[in-house]
Amino acid sequence: MSKDFDVEFKKDLMRKADIVTTALGTIMQEQSEIQPLLSEAMKYTLLSGGKRIRGAIVLWICQMLKGKITHEAKTAAAAIEMVHTYSLVHDDLPAMDNDDLRRGKPTLHKKYDEATAILAGDGLLTLAFEMLATEIPDSNLAIKLVGVLATVAGPSGMVAGQMADILAEKQPANIESLEYIHQNKTAMMFSGAATLGALCGDAKRKQLHNLANYGLKLGLCFQIADDILDVCSTSEEMGKTVGKDQAQDKTTYPSLLGLEKSKEIAEKLTNEALDTLSSFDEKADTLRYLATEMLNRKN
């Protein structure tokens, strides 16, 4: 890809992130019944940056298929970012990953306290479903979005991955359990984001299948890149604690297979992600670029 495309892609990602953040800000502003401290805590973590990649995927795919970004897509993008944010808040808790730094700021339980962090996480998760149910006029579409988001985020998806991740800290993981963790903890949510976008874009069955697969491969690649960055990056670049995996003796792709082999696997996944897009025309170039960008990202 040309350097111009690279510049354009980065601008587009920022525009999409802005759309998602604006949608989240509007939602929080309109939810006047939220208990004040809870609202403050939710906004602290929800509106404090973040790459919004999952939300951007929803928007890109809807735009690709429908030629525009609909209110439904914005709502779905906001919903998946709420779910992603809740997962970070709970994951950072002392009983979980025990992290002090997130998105360049103190984690929620450090800024407030543990009880507030638990409840703010619960609130974000529940609000995501409330928004899908109340903001999307077409019931058929709305209930499909709820089903997809709940499935990828729930105990057969992201929460399963988090549970396996916690267990892996207690005993050395092998490559199979590592794949299980990446698949569930990370890739399911990327696949969910792609599916939400596809549903908002009225995708045909075959397109839906391909795009869900695209998200899955992209998510696997993203997580390996994350593990590599934990070894190679700085806290300043990442906005969260790095070097933690090694300090905690945590099994990762780099620790299990080495950096070179990990990069090879990530490249293979990038190619598989590109393959899922073979039936799409140049409108999918942004998605293609996103797949290749996974390995180049610095944070």
Place this chain on the structure above:
Amino acid sequence: MSKDFDVEFKKDLMRKADIVTTALGTIMQEQSEIQPLLSEAMKYTLLSGGKRIRGAIVLWICQMLKGKITHEAKTAAAAIEMVHTYSLVHDDLPAMDNDDLRRGKPTLHKKYDEATAILAGDGLLTLAFEMLATEIPDSNLAIKLVGVLATVAGPSGMVAGQMADILAEKQPANIESLEYIHQNKTAMMFSGAATLGALCGDAKRKQLHNLANYGLKLGLCFQIADDILDVCSTSEEMGKTVGKDQAQDKTTYPSLLGLEKSKEIAEKLTNEALDTLSSFDEKADTLRYLATEMLNRKN
């Protein structure tokens, strides 16, 4: 009400609780993709008894309006009990109420650990929405159920009440903040249960309004009775730690207004609950009896 009705009511409540527990068991059995330890922890807390009052309200109201208990009503009853159970699991955590005993057994974080309890709670909450989205064929009904459940359970409902409850522990609450806590932490979920049942029973608009109000009054009465039981009951009867409110210097109706005045308010709420049912015939007698039973309950 006659003694015969009392016996019949208690049998009926047990039948309804069995239906709910069976539905929950089936759901957990069919969810084969849940991470094994997570599944075990979710079942430990979900299938370990509990009165299932919220689920029973869903079933009673559907039965009253439609003459039968539908698959939709069973699913909605299971969903609200999953949400109620998740709220107990998170509420029992050390950073929240720090409780060791629940439903006569060690709390989830005591039996397993805090991380497992946080994730099992997250899993139950998310699974509730997954079930509503995937088990109910009529999209219009399904999305209404999701909207109601998310609204009453979320940061403008139950989670708001929990947040206010935590804050009230740090500073003495007055009657207004106590009403806010009861309304949000408890009564919204009862109102939600009644509304889910009404929706499953194809209630007309006026019926829906009255039944939602019935649930609200019932829930307020239930919570005051709970506070009274915390003073007057034993741990054995309640299956959870009692006398905690007083030990923690927690402001409750009894501590703020005394036992007699608290009972008076509960009686007033019972009468208000009965008033909301004035347009229903004798088919609502079970709901009427339930309202009068709130004050007589021993656990």
